[in-house]
Amino acid sequence: MKCEFCGKGYNCNQKRELERFNSHVQHCKSNPNRIKYKCKYCDYENLDDRKISAHLCELNPNYEKILKLRIANLNGKSGWKHSEKTKSKISKIRIDYLLKNPDKVPYRIEKYFSGF
Numbered sequence: 874m875k876c877e878f879c880g881k882g883y884n885c886n887q888k889r890e891l892e893r894f895n896s897h898v899q900h901c902k903s904n905p906n907r908i909k910y911k912c913k914y915c916d917y918e919n920l921d922d923r924k925i926s927a928h929l930c931e932l933n934p935n936y937e938k939i940l941k942l943r944i945a946n947l948n949g950k951s952g953w954k955h956s957e958k959t960k961s962k963i964s965k966i967r968i969d970y971l972l973k974n975p976d977k978v979p980y981r982i983e984k985y986f987s988g989f
């Protein structure tokens with residue numbers, strides 16, 4: 874089967890592919906009536922699914938876990954080192970967070986970043 878909007882082809886003999894096809898058509902960038910991706914937990918929505926996956930929702934029951942994981946990934950293989958590089962990475966994340974959530978007091982973030 875092919876997407877009627879962008880022509881992208883899917884092998885719909887497989888159930889999984891058919892599901893992917895259906896969701897692609899709903900969200901296809903060429904579809905004038907495309908559906909926005911929505912956060913499972915809050916009212917946040919975006920046409921770009923990458924924005925949705927980047928959106929770390931405070932209402933997510935795993936919020937703290939995910940936040941810790943992201944910070945862990947950030948420090949990754951080199952371990953938690955208080956180097957200048959790490960500091961600048963952290964502050965960038967922190968700034969990104971504040972830019973995306975200007976109305977939120979980043980108290981949870983503060984907890985993780987205290988000591989800098």
Ligand SMILES: [Zn+2]
Binds near residue numbers: 878879902
């Ligand atoms: Zn398409």
Ligand SMILES: [Zn+2]
Binds near residue numbers: 912913916917928
């Ligand atoms: Zn959300």
